[in-house]
Amino acid sequence: MFRPDEVAIAPADQPGIAGQVESVSARGQDIRANVRLTSGVVELKVRAETLSFALAPGLPVRVQPLRPQLYPA
Numbered sequence: 001m002f003r004p005d006e007v008a009i010a011p012a013d014q015p016g017i018a019g020q021v022e023s024v025s026a027r028g029q030d031i032r033a034n035v036r037l038t039s040g041v042v043e044l045k046v047r048a049e050t051l052s053f054a055l056a057p058g059l060p061v062r063v064q065p066l067r068p069q070l071y072p073a
Helices: none
Strands: 007-011 017-027 030-037 040-047 060-065
Touching (some): 030 060
Antiparallel strands (some): 007 060, 017 030, 017 060, 030 040
């Protein structure tokens, strides 16, 4: 599990969880992106200055959790 604001979004040739951008909205310096992962669609929030490329619908990306957590079942 990871929090939606504790991720980096990287180009598809980088390590991470494979996903595809479904939609993007900018609110000031915050970028919200709906990304389809194998488990479903998640809404992620990143700061614009942390992105090295432009996000667009249909773009394949990698999601890199910055502080993943494991919880016992």
